[in-house]
Amino acid sequence: MGLSAAPRQGYGERLVERGIELLTGGLARLPMGWRRGFAHGLAPWLLRLSPRTHRRTLANLAEALPGLDCGARARVARQVSQHICQGVLDGFWLEQLQLDIEYGDAQAREILLAGGGASVATLHMGCYEVVALALQRLTGRCTTLSNIPPWLSRGERLYQRVGIACVRKKQTGAFFKLLEAARGGQYIALHADHHGRDLPVRFFGRATRAPAGALLLSALARKPLLLGYAWQEAPGHYRVRFETLEATPLRRHNAELCAALQRLYTRFEQVIQERPAHWDWSYKRWREEDEPRPAGSSGPQLGLEQAGVGLDQVHGQAAAGAMVFQATPDQRAA
Amino acid sequence: MNISQVLREVLAETLAIDTTHFRAETPLLGALPELDSMGITALVIALEQRFAIEIQPEDVGARLLASLGNLENYLCARLSGWGARWA
Numbered sequence: 001m002g003l004s005a006a007p008r009q010g011y012g013e014r015l016v017e018r019g020i021e022l023l024t025g026g027l028a029r030l031p032m033g034w035r036r037g038f039a040h041g042l043a044p045w046l047l048r049l050s051p052r053t054h055r056r057t058l059a060n061l062a063e064a065l066p067g068l069d070c071g072a073r074a075r076v077a078r079q080v081s082q083h084i085c086q087g088v089l090d091g092f093w094l095e096q097l098q099l100d101i102e103y104g105d106a107q108a109r110e111i112l113l114a115g116g117g118a119s120v121a122t123l124h125m126g127c128y129e130v131v132a133l134a135l136q137r138l139t140g141r142c143t144t145l146s147n148i149p150p151w152l153s154r155g156e157r158l159y160q161r162v163g164i165a166c167v168r169k170k171q172t173g174a175f176f177k178l179l180e181a182a183r184g185g186q187y188i189a190l191h192a193d194h195h196g197r198d199l200p201v202r203f204f205g206r207a208t209r210a211p212a213g214a215l216l217l218s219a220l221a222r223k224p225l226l227l228g229y230a231w232q233e234a235p236g237h238y239r240v241r242f243e244t245l246e247a248t249p250l251r252r253h254n255a256e257l258c259a260a261l262q263r264l265y266t267r268f269e270q271v272i273q274e275r276p277a278h279w280d281w282s283y284k285r286w287r288e289e290d291e292p293r294p295a296g297s298s299g300p301q302l303g304l305e306q307a308g309v310g311l312d313q314v315h316g317q318a319a320a321g322a323m324v325f326q327a328t329p330d331q332r333a334a
Numbered sequence: 335m336n337i338s339q340v341l342r343e344v345l346a347e348t349l350a351i352d353t354t355h356f357r358a359e360t361p362l363l364g365a366l367p368e369l370d371s372m373g374i375t376a377l378v379i380a381l382e383q384r385f386a387i388e389i390q391p392e393d394v395g396a397r398l399l400a401s402l403g404n405l406e407n408y409l410c411a412r413l414s415g416w417g418a419r420w421a
Binding site: 172173175176179180183197198199212213216219220221222252253254257 | 363364370371372374375376378379382391392394395396
C-alpha cells in the first residue's frame, strides 16, 4: 500500500523541501552524537521563537503533574523540546536507528510474532515513527497513518526506505484503507494520545476527547489491541516496548469502546509519568469544548452519555439471530 | 416497518441527520461528513444491534456504504440468509 502521487509543488514548497534536503543531508553525514548536539542546541531557540507553545507546555505540565515545582517544569519543558527536535530529525534516517524491543507480557510477543496482524496504539514519545519502525522490523508488515504534507515528496521516501506502508491521513477513504490493511494481517500503528473528536476520556484528571482509530480498527477488523511506545536511550538508540491491551478483539459496543479508551489513557498516564521529559507536552491537548456534550447533540452517538444507554441495550438485547424489528401500531393490530 | 424505513431511522438516530428525503441512490460515504471513522463504527454497531446481525469484517468497506441502496441490499441479503450473494 503506497501513498498516492504527490501534488505539484509551488515555489515556496519547493524551497522548503530543498532546504530540508540540504539540512538533513548534511546532518546525515555527521555522527549520531553530533546530530544530538545540533538538536539540543536548536531546541532552546525554537522555544524562544514560539513563546505560546512554551507557555502551553509549562501550563500542561503544571496541570497534569502538580508535584513538579517551577524549576522542574522549566527543566522538563527544555528536555521535551530537545527530545522533540531530535525525534523529528531522527525521522529522516530511520534506517540508521538502533532499536531495543521489549515486551510487557508474553501475549504481546505472541501476537506480534504470530503474523495475524493487530492494531497498535502509540504515543508521541521520542521519534514519532519509531514504534512503526519496530513493528516493521519485527513483522515486516507495518502500516501507519502519515500527516506529512502531500507536497513534501521526500516524506513518503522516509517510510518507503524502511518498508513501512503508509496511508495519508487526509486522503479519501483513509480509514477503509487502514481497515483493509488490518484485515489483511498488517500491524497498524496509530497515534492515539493527541486530541481528537472521537470519544470522551479523562486524562490526568481532566475531561477531554481522543481519537479512537486504533480501537475502531480492533473492533471492526477483529484484531487484538496493543500499546507500543518508545523512548530515547542514547543518540540514535531507542527502546520500544509493546504491551497487550486487549488480546481478543474489542467487542463492537459503545460502552466497551469507551471503557477500553479509558483503560488506554490510564496506561498512557502511567507511561508519561515514568518519563515526563519524553512525551510531547506542547500540544493543545485539553480544550474548552471538551466538556461533556449534552445528549441529543449532533454527530455520531457514541459518547459517554450514550455508553450508559449502550450498556442497557446489551442487557436487554435480543438473542443473536432474533429479529428485533419494531412493529408499527397498525402491524401490531394486524 | 420495512428494512428501508428502519435503516433510515437508524441512520438518522446514529448520525443525527435528516433522512426523510433519502432514496436508494443517495450517496452516503463521501457525501455525509458525519460518516467518518467514528460515524462508520457507530453505524455498524447500531445496525448490528437493531437488525440482530453480525457484520463481518470483510463486509465493512466503501462498497457497503456507497449508497443507501447498497446498504439496504446488504441488509436484505443478510436477513434472508443470502449474505454470500451480496459479497
